[in-house]
Amino acid sequence: xxxxxxxxxxxxxxxxxxxxxxxxxxxxxxxxxxxxxxxxxxxxxxxxxxxxxxxxxxxxxxxxxxxxxxxxxxxxxxxxxxxxxxxxxxxxxxxxxxxxxxxxxxxxxxxxxxxxxxxxxxxxxxx
Amino acid sequence: xxxxxxxxxxxxxxxxxxxxxxxxxxxxxxxxxxxxxxxxxxxxxxxxxxxxxxxxxxxxxxxxxxxxxxxxxxxxxxxxxxxxxxxxxxxxxxxxxxxxxxxxxxxxxxxxxxxxxxxxxxxxxxxxxxxxxxxxxxxxxxxxxxxxxxxxxxxxxxxxxxxxxxxxxxxxxxxxxxxxxxxxxxxxxxxxxxxxxxxxxxxxxxxxxxxxxxxxxxxxxxxxxxxxxxxxxxxxxxxxxxxxxxxxxxxxxxxxxxxxxxxxxxxxxxxxxxxxxxxxxxxxxxxxxxxxxxxxxxxxxxxxxxxxxxxxxxxxxxxxxxxxx
Numbered sequence: 001x002x003x004x005x006x007x008x009x010x011x012x013x014x015x016x017x018x019x020x021x022x023x024x025x026x027x028x029x030x031x032x033x034x035x036x037x038x039x040x041x042x043x044x045x046x047x048x049x050x051x052x053x054x055x056x057x058x059x060x061x062x063x064x065x066x067x068x069x070x071x072x073x074x075x076x077x078x079x080x081x082x083x084x085x086x087x088x089x090x091x092x093x094x095x096x097x098x099x100x101x102x103x104x105x106x107x108x109x110x111x112x113x114x115x116x117x118x119x120x121x122x123x124x125x126x127x
Numbered sequence: 128x129x130x131x132x133x134x135x136x137x138x139x140x141x142x143x144x145x146x147x148x149x150x151x152x153x154x155x156x157x158x159x160x161x162x163x164x165x166x167x168x169x170x171x172x173x174x175x176x177x178x179x180x181x182x183x184x185x186x187x188x189x190x191x192x193x194x195x196x197x198x199x200x201x202x203x204x205x206x207x208x209x210x211x212x213x214x215x216x217x218x219x220x221x222x223x224x225x226x227x228x229x230x231x232x233x234x235x236x237x238x239x240x241x242x243x244x245x246x247x248x249x250x251x252x253x254x255x256x257x258x259x260x261x262x263x264x265x266x267x268x269x270x271x272x273x274x275x276x277x278x279x280x281x282x283x284x285x286x287x288x289x290x291x292x293x294x295x296x297x298x299x300x301x302x303x304x305x306x307x308x309x310x311x312x313x314x315x316x317x318x319x320x321x322x323x324x325x326x327x328x329x330x331x332x333x334x335x336x337x338x339x340x341x342x343x344x345x346x347x348x349x350x351x352x353x354x355x356x357x358x359x360x361x362x363x364x365x366x367x368x369x370x371x372x373x374x375x376x377x378x379x380x381x382x383x384x385x386x387x388x389x390x391x392x393x394x395x396x397x398x399x400x401x402x403x404x405x406x407x408x409x410x411x412x413x414x415x416x417x418x419x420x421x422x423x424x425x426x427x428x429x430x431x432x433x434x435x436x437x438x439x440x441x442x443x444x445x446x447x448x449x450x451x452x
Contacts, residue, residue, distance in 0.1 A: 028395045030429035031365075032422060034327035034358040037388035038320075040421045041354070066207030076202060079218030081331040088214050096301060097210030098250055098263035099176040108258070 035081040052082040058089045066092070151290035152271040159238050164268030164277055165189075168246045171196045172282040179203050179211025182248045182263035183219060185279055186307040189246055192223045210261055213250055213303045221332040226308040226325055226341055231316075234294065237266060237304055239315035245306040246279075252299035261300065266293075310340035319349040326358055335362045353383035360389070364396060372396055373445055380451050387416035391426045393450075398433050402443035405450050406433050 056077055063073045080088065088095075115121045152161075169188045173181035173196070180199035187194050202219040203211040220227035230236040230247070237247045247266040254260035264280035269290070276293035278286040297304070308314065313322060326341035339362045345355040360375030373396055379389035390413035397406035410430045417426040 028364065028399055030395045030425065030432060031361060031392045032388040032425055033331055034354060034361055034388075035324070035331045036422065036425070037357055037386075038324050038327055038354055040388070040417075063205070066205050068205065069201060072201040075222065076215060076218060079202075079221045079332045080214065081328050084214055084217070084328075088212070092212070095212050095214070096250055096252070096259065096261040096303075097205055097208035097212055098179050098182075098261045099208075099210030108254075108260075 033081075035083065039083050052085065055082070055086045055089045059085050059092065062089070062092045149291075150274045151269060151276075152274065154234060155271050156235050156238060159242065161272055162268070162270040163238075163241045164270075165241065165244060165246050166267070168265065168267045168279060170279050170284040172284070176209050177204065178263045178281060179216060182265050182279070183211075183216050185265045186246055186248050186305075187220065187223055187225060190225055190307045190309050192225060194223060211263070213305075216248065216263075217305065217328075218332070220305075220307055221329055221334055221337075224310065224334055224337045226310070226312070226329055226337060228306045228308050228314045228317075228325060230304040230306065232302040234297075236316045238269070240306045241266065241268060243315045245308070247304050247306055249297050249304040250300035251293075251296035253296055256299055259299070262296075266304075310337045311344045313344050313348055319345065319352045319355070323352060323354045323358065327354075330358055330361055335365055338362050339366075351382055353379040353386050353389065356382065357386065357389045357392070360392060360396075364392065369396060369400055369445070373400075373448070377448070377451070384451065385416050387413045387420065387422055387426060390416065391422070391429050394433060395429060397443075397445070397450075398436060400444045402445055403433075403437050405443065407437050409450065 060073055060077060063076065064070055068076070077085065112121070155161075167189075169185055171181040171184050171188075177196055177200065180196035180203055183199055183203060184194055184196040187199075199219060202222060203215045205211060205215070217227040217229065228240075230240065237249075240247055248263060249266060251262045251264055252259045253262045262281070264278045264286070266276060266278055268277040269275060270277065273287075274290045276288045276290050278288060278293070280286045306314070322341070323345050326338055326345060329338035329341060338358065342355050342359040342362065345352060346359065349355065356375045356379035360372045360379065363369075363375060364372035373393065376389045376393040376396065379386050380393065383389070390409045394406045394410035394413060397403075397409060410426070410433045413426050414423075414430045417423045
C-alpha cells in the first residue's frame with residue numbers, strides 16, 4: 001500500500017519534472033537571471049562566484065548519496081538558485097536537518113537507561 | 128571528560144538556557160496586539176522523522192495550495208540525515224508557486240507576519256547545544272498575558288509553550304524562520320532588496336507566473352528599483368512578450384544607466400528581434416560595465432555571439448523606440 005503510493009508519487013514526480021524541464025528553458029540563451037544580477041551587485045567580487053555547474057553536480061551527487069531518489073533530485077535542484085546551491089554544497093552534511101524530536105528523545109532515553117542498567121552511568125539514582 | 132561529566136554539562140547548559148530571554152510582553156513591539164491565534168491553520172500530525180514535510184504542508188495549505196505531507200516527502204526529505212534542510216523547504220515552496228519568505232533573526236518579524244495572518248515555520252533545537260535535536264514547528268499565535276507561544280508541532284495540534292522555552296529552542300536552532308506568501312503578497316516587514324531577491328528565486332526556479340506577480344508588487348511598492356524592472360523584463364521575455372520585456376529593460380536602464388545585466392538582456396532581445404546595430408551597441412556597453420564583476424563571463428559570451436551575428440542585414444522590428452546611450 002505504502003510502497004504502491006510511493007511508487008505512484010515517484011512516477012507523478014518524474015512526469016512533472018520531465019514536463020518542467022521542457023518549460024523551464026529560458027527563451028534566450030544569454031539572458032542574465034535576476035538572481036545573478038542581484039548577486040553581482042552585492043558581492044562585486046568575481047572571485048566570490050562559484051562555478052554554478054560544478055556546484056550543482058556536487059549537490060546532485062550528495063543528494064543521491066544521502067538517499068534521495070535519483071528521479072526526484074533534478075526537481076529539487078531546479079528549485080534552488082545558484083547562490084543557494086553553492087551554500088548547500090558546503091553545508092549539506094552539517095546544516096541542521098529537522099526530523100522527529102520525539103523519536104530521537106526516545107532513543108537518547110533508551111541509551112541512557114541501558115548505560116544505567118549495565119552500570120556505566122549512574123544518573124537515575126534513588127535517594 | 129567522563130560520561131557523567133558530559134551528562135552534567137548538558138544538564139547545566141539546559142538549566143542556564145532557561146533563564147536567558149525575557150518574558151514575551153517585555154519584548155513585544157508596542158503596536159502588536161496582546162494575543163493572536165490563527166486558529167484556522169490546518170494541522171498535519173507528523174509521521175516518523177517527517178516534521179519538515181508536515182510543517183511545510185501546514186504553511187502551503189494555509190496559503191491555498193492543495194498539498195499534503197506525503198506529497199512533500201520526495202521534495203524535501205533527506206533520508207541520510209533523517210530530516211529536512213531548511214533550504215530545501217525554501218525550494219519546495221517555490222515548486223508550489225509560492226514565495227518563501229525567510230524572516231530576519233528577530234522575533235519582531237514573526238509577530239508581524241502573524242499579524243498579517245501568516246503562520247510561521249521555524250527550526251527549533253529541542254535538545255541541548257551539545258546534543259542537538261532539530262525539529263520544525265509552526266507558530267500560529269501567542270498570548271503575551273500568559274507568556275505563551277502557540278504551535279502546531281509534531282503530533283500535537285495545539286501546543287502551548289512557555290515563551291522563553293520557545294525562544295531558546297528557536298535561538299539554538301540558528302533562528303531560521305519562514306512564511307509562505309501568495310503570488311503578489313508583500314511581507315509585513317520587507318525592504319526592496321530582500322523582497323526582489325526572493326522574487327528572483329522564483330524566477331530562477333522557473334515559476335514565471337508567481338515571479339511576475341512578485342515583481343509587479345515590488346514595482347508598485349518601490350517603482351525606483353532597477354532590479355525589479357530587470358526581473359519583470361526577464362519573465363516577460365521568457366513568456367515571449369518582447370515588447371513588454373523591452374519596455375521593462377528600458378525602465379531599468381533609465382533608472383540605472385550602468386545596469387550591465389539589463390543592457391545585456393536588452394541586447395539579447397534586440398538580437399532576437401533583428402535589431403542588430405542596437406543589439407551590438409548595448410552589448411558593448413554591457414561588456415564594459417560588467418568588467419571585473421561576476422557577470423563578466425556571461426556577458427562576454429553574449430558579446431561574442433552578437434558580434435558573430437552582426438554581419439547579417441539589420442531588420443529591426445522594434446524601430447519605433449529610442450534606445451539609451
